[in-house]
Amino acid sequence: MSIVSSDLVIYNSANMPVVDSGTSGGAIDTARRPDFTQMASSDTVRVVSSNGGDTTQTVTITGRLADGTLASETLSLNGTSPVTSSNTYERLLQAELSATCTGNVTVARSTGPTTIRVIPAGERGFQAVFQQDSSDPSLQEDFYMKVFWKNTNGSLALTSAVVKENSDPSGLITFGLAATVGDSGSTTNRKTAPAGISFAGTPVSVPGGGNLASGAAIGQWLDLTLPAGQAAVKSTYTPELDGNTT
């Protein structure tokens, strides 16, 4: 196998709003990713780089405390010496570097071998895709966010490429693919359905014959459907990109 699974990387789109106003979607943002491992229990968060020279950057983290309230903080990196958050978070929602680092930056819980995410050198951070999306007491609400699958292999195309749902424990999310590879489509705000996208939970072939060329990316729209009166949800969603390689 010549394309390996680590070559297939999921990235943010340029606009990932956490409020109901402002554009959602757009082009790929290869500096930020929408995947990380949520904290299993409340803890402080430590951040450390693999390079001693990473001392001028800060990391701004946002999360929820044990009582459900939001909190955020900005910490200065200190190279290979870990820095620890002041807050004890029940869950993390976002981590954003002020600038790219020379080293790989690890964001982890302070106790246990529980890395939340490695921010690869040259990237800026990560965030939860759906956050602060409120249900309505009497109406169904839908929220639309866009991510991208990129084939980062330097020379080979992924053929017969199919995007599918790997797991959706909440059962609240469906998806649809952009009509073309490398698109930059967006929608007015996260509560407005993107034009021309059909949402379902079934596998969808990458448009254009199923080939995802070296360096190419396909946009994947996600639809979070909250029925009227939906209770709070803390869950995950795992999409998957499959294909063939030579």
Next chain:
Amino acid sequence: MAPLSFIPLRGPWTAGDEGVFAEETTVEKPSKNLVRFAAHAHHAGVIDVTDGLDLSHVQSQEDAEKAQEAARGSWVERTWADDGTAVPGYWDGPWGVGNLAQHDLETAQRRLQAARADGDPDAVEAAEENLVAVDADIQARLAG
């Protein structure tokens, strides 16, 4: 230093050792560090700086993309072993090291999730031990 005014958007904002700000705030004589932190937090969307914003402290998206390209390094083409199997290509910069470390971590975490879903205590225990080992391994790799 010009006055600095900002509104916390995502709960109380802790600015390093410069203080905790829970409400709309104006600091008449902010420290350089607070101005820098505020620019970063504004960029990250956790506060709205309404006066005294200095975005020169924040890396532009264009510069970030250039830095990412440099961190990626060069692509090393796949090779073929004597038995005809492919040895995958890879990016030789630090980005590739971090990307692979994250991938290995995710693989171990998915194994644990699957074991928990299956409900086999022995499989869960083995997956937990594997995750501990993988976590230690990737930290050692990242430390070089």
